[in-house]
Amino acid sequence: MxxxxxxxxxxxxxxxxxxxxxxxxxxxxxxxxxxxxxxxxxxxxxxxxxxxxxxxxxxxxxxxxxxxxxxxxxxxxxxxxxxxxxxxxxxxxxxxxxxxxxxxxxxxxLKTSCKSRSGLVTVLSVMERLILFLLSQIIFGVLERPFMEDMYFSPHPMREFGKILWLNGEAVGFYTIKKKGSLCDGCTSQSYQLPVLDTVFVRTQWRRRGLGLQILADFCTSLPNEKVIGLSCPISPSMIKVCRKFLLTNQDQRDRLYEVVAPGAWDQRRNIWLNIQLNYSANSEALPGLESGCTKAKVV
Structure with missing residues (x-):
């Protein structure tokens, strides 16, 4: 059929x-x-x-x-x-x-016949929102979840800013952002003090093609007026590698990118390039307040 x-x-x-x-x-x-x-x-x-x-x-x-x-x-x-x-x-x-x-x-x-739907496209329609859900909860959450993987994504709120990565007519990845000033969650009055790249995912068969770099670059260039931007803590080992490669060739971004625990006060930030230089891993000592952070979603 x-x-x-x-x-x-x-x-x-x-x-x-x-x-x-x-x-x-x-x-x-x-x-x-x-x-x-x-x-x-x-x-x-x-x-x-x-x-x-x-x-x-x-x-x-x-x-x-x-x-x-x-x-x-x-x-x-x-x-x-x-x-x-x-x-x-x-x-x-x-x-x-x-x-x-x-x-x-x-x-x-997860497919499209629309040729203009290519590259990183902002989630606007209901169907695009459903595709974001399927990628995060079904594809990553179940079908392509590595054995013994304990990292997961919480369902994204209805108005969460996100982009889907379309290649050759397929949705192959996404990223979402916690906007500056948005509430951490429905249980607190705290709000994010800086924009934070909260979740990232690229489907298994599309990895090792530079798509993680493309996503990180898009995130950074989409916020030219923000002096400081963040990535949700903890950052996965694979994303640390992406950050290192990106910052090696984009030195102007080294002072901008921070690993962040919500809501992102200065004592809840750690410079990613400094972490890399000090040889910190994704499993290094947690930032203060990690256990009480507002978000459960992680960058993968």
């Missing part, structure tokens, strides 16, 4: 694939309402949609109440539910998502 749609362009007659992010945008309310209606129909045996989903690889999966689960896109605030079809008895193995009235393979949701 082919889940993606095809569209013939008027000018060239070329037939191209259409993916969820290329279709008219949805809104959060209709997304939640559709999800609840589908679950209700599955519970009452009145579901009239596709009964089976056939992935490109693997066995077909029946669309039943037991095989459909809720994904909370923003945690609990605000509530927003996306339905996922998973393998029987294994909720971690998501094979499809319900969008625009049909089940789409996970990989297709």
């Amino acid at each position: 082919e889940s993606n749609q095809k569209h013939q362009t008027q000018n060239t007659g070329e037939i191209k694939e259409i993916y969820p992010v290329d279709l008219p945008d949805v809104d959060y309310n209709s997304l939640c309402l559709t999800s609840e209606n589908i679950l209700s129909s599955l519970e009452s045996n009145t579901y009239t949609g596709e009964n089976w989903f056939i992935p490109s690889i693997g066995s077909k999966v029946e669309v039943t109440l037991d095989n459909v689960g809720r994904l909370e896109v923003f945690g609990d605030d605000p509530p927003c539910t996306l339905l996922a079809l998973h393998m029987p008895a294994d909720e971690t193995q998501v094979v499809a998502l319900n969008l625009h009235g049909k089940w789409w393979p996970l990989n297709d949701v």
